[in-house]
Amino acid sequence: DFSLDLPALRQAMDEHQPAVVFLAYPNNPTGNLYAESDILEVIEAAPGLVVVDEAYAPFTDASFMSRLGRHDNLLVMRTVSKMGLAGLRLGFLAGPPAWLAEFDKVRLPYNINVLTQVSAEFALRHKAVFDEQTARIRAERERLAAALAALPGVRVFPSQANFILMRTPPGRAGEWFEGLKARGVLIKNLDGAHPLLADCLRPTVGTPEENDRLIEALQALAG
Template sequence: MNPRVQAALARIRQDVQGMHAYAIQDARGLIKLDAMENPYGLPPALQQELGRRLGAVALNRYPGPRIEELKAALARFVGLPDGAALMLGNGSDELISLLAMACDVPGAAILAPVPGFVMYEMSARLQGLRFVGVPLSPDFALDELALLAALRRERPAITYLAYPNNPTANLWDEGAVRRVIETAASFGGLVVIDEAYQPFASRTWLDVWRAEPEAHGHVLIMRTLSKFGLAGVRLGYLIGAQPLMHELDKVRPPYNVSSLNAEAALFALEHADEYARQATAIRAERARLLQALAAIPGVQPFPSEANMILVRVPDATKAFAGLRARGVLVKNVSTMHPLLAGCLRLTVGTPAENDALLAALPCSL
C-alpha cells in the first residue's frame, strides 16, 4: 500500500474501519424486488409535466421559499397535529443521523427492537453512541417484558419503533407501543415512530397522537416519500412538538433538501391521488402474493402491512441464488439476525413482476 495512504488511514477511526458500508445490490438486467420501492412510474402526461416543472427550477440559486411551501404542503397532507412542527431531511436516513447527533451526550444510548432497520444501529455507532438491540419474539412481535426492562435499565435517549417494521413487515400491538411510550416518558427519552411504509399499512400512529396529544410530547413520527413513490428524490420528514423540533432543526445542515427534490415532492403531493391509486394496487398485489406464496410447499410467508413480504424457505442462500439466476433479485436477510434464519424479503412489484417471482421461486428452492 502507498505509505501516504496508509498514514492517512490512521486518521480514520478504527471502529469505522471495522464497519461494513451499507450494501446496495447490482440490479442491472434483473427484476428488482429487493429494496421496497414503489414499482410504478408516473403516466406519460404527468412525466412530461414534471419535466417541465423541473426544467424551470433556478438551479443557479440555493433552495429558497419552495422549501417552506413543501413543508406547508406536507403539513396539510398529513394533517399536522396542533402544536406540532415538521422538519425535512435528505431521506429519513439523514433524519436518523441528525437525531443521533442531537442526542449525543455522555453515556447516551439508542434502543430499538431487532431485527429492524439497520440505520438505527449504524447511526448510533457512527456518532459514538451505544446501541441496544432488544430481540423480537419468535413470531416477530415486540417482546414487551424484555423491551420495557431494557428501557428502564438503559434509559435510552432515543427509542425507535418502526411501524410497520423492516424487514418483518408487521405492525406492533397498540397496547405495547403505548406502554413503551409511557415508560420512555418516565425518564425523558424520545420515542421515534418510523412510518416509512405508512402508505401500505392499515393504521398510523398519528391518529393516536391526535386523539391523545398530551401523551405524545416526547414522541416523534418519521416518514419518507421513498415508499410513497419517490425513492429517487430522497425526501424524509419528521413530526414533533414545536419546542423539540426547534432544537432538532439546529443540527440540520443548511440547504439539505435540493430545489429539484423539493419541486418533485411538491408535484407528487399535487398528484397524491395517482400515488394513492398505486398504493391500492400494491396492497391488492400483496394480498395475492401472500395467498400464492402460502400455497408453495416449503415457503412460509409472514403477515405484512408494508410493500414487502418476509418468507422463510428451507435454504435462503440457495433460493436467493436460484431466483437471481432466473432474473429476479430479492433480499437475503437470513444472516441479519438469528430470528431471520432461512428468510428472504420480497418487495411487492407489479402484477407481471410478481408473476415472474411466483414462477421462479418453486424452481429455486
C-alpha cells in the first residue's frame, strides 16, 4: 500500500544519523498520503531536520503547515508548479524563523527574477481561478480512478495528487504503454523503475476529453 516502513526508516536514521529527512506528502509517484501519525513519529525521532514536500498540496486537504511552530525541526516546502504555473519555477520554504535565517545565508542573490515575481503576484491575486481548476482536476481524478478500477485485472491505488497509479495485469504494462502511445496517448510507464512498481502505469489527470480518450484506449487494450 506504499505506506512508510517505519521500522526500516527508524533503523536507517539510527544508523546513518541524517542531517535532513525528506518526505513527499502526497508521495510521488504513488500519489498516497503517509499516515499523519507516521510522519509525526519520524519528526520526533529524526536526529536532524525533517522537510515535508507538499508540492501536490493543491490536490489534497492534508497539510503539515498548521504544525509549523510545534516542532523545531519541521520545514514544509511548496511550489506554484502544481497550481498550473510550472513555467515560473517558483517555490517556497516555511518553517521556524531561526532555520529560515540560516537558509537565507546560502540563498543565491537574485535567485528569483523580476518576471517570475510579478507573475506570481498576479497569479495569487487571482487564486480563485486556480482553485477552480484544481477542483475540476480533483473531481476528474475520482471519475478516472473509478473507470480505471473497472478495467479487468487492474488495481488502482488511492491518490491525493494530480495523477493515478495503476497496476496492470502481470506483464502487460509495457504492452499497454506502447498501445496507448500508438493511439496518441502518452502516460508514464513505471514498470521496472522499482520492484514495488512492477506492472505499474501512471496517467496524469487531464481534461474530461483527454481522460475519456485514455479510458477508451485502455478499454480497447484490456479487452
